[in-house]
Amino acid sequence: SYELTQPPSVSVSPGQTARITCSGDALPKQYAYWYQQKPGQAPVLVIYKDSERPSGIPERFSGSSSGTTVTLTISGVQAEDEADYYCQSADSSGTYPDVFGTGTKVTVL
């Protein structure tokens, strides 16, 4: 199976920067997407194609890619950013065209 690995949790103080990583062997060849999920709600797209931000998503959300790791950065974290974050991508063979990362809980202290 193909796996996308994320840290289970990240803690950050308001106004600071949170960085969430996602690692996978195929990430140099496949785009990554990031979703925010708050309790009881469906996921919401915050970054697509590694670094593009959908309309309506605050500028403090940004994405980057380097080798087998992609990173979601939340600059100037606000209390409302406390949520679970999932990366999504695909493997390089086509066996797993859609895979979600293990998820990261962001806690705003």
Added chain:
Amino acid sequence: QVQLQESGPGLVKPSETLSLTCTVSGYSISSGYYWGWIRQPPGKGLEWIGSIYHSGSTYYNPSLKSRVTISVDTSKNQFSLKLSSVTAADTAVYYCARVMGAGWDWGQGTMVTVSS
């Protein structure tokens, strides 16, 4: 703006078949895109189940492939999920979604419990 709504039984008995339907509004399925199903067990992460193109071509998560069937009804603007031989491990919130290169649009999700 597209809207997706899942519907189906909230309780399914072990060994039976789970059946859900996703009704799409604001966009015609026959116009394109893939349409997918995802699930999330209580307190756990997201798991992609499978997707279907409007023409009917499908691709499934290899770990569930033997039990999953996804179909589309363009006349009703709906697509459906069937998961056979369910166990308690299939208890989850099930989401449907429109699959796009610029990210996915999600339904609100529906909870399905497998229990006798």
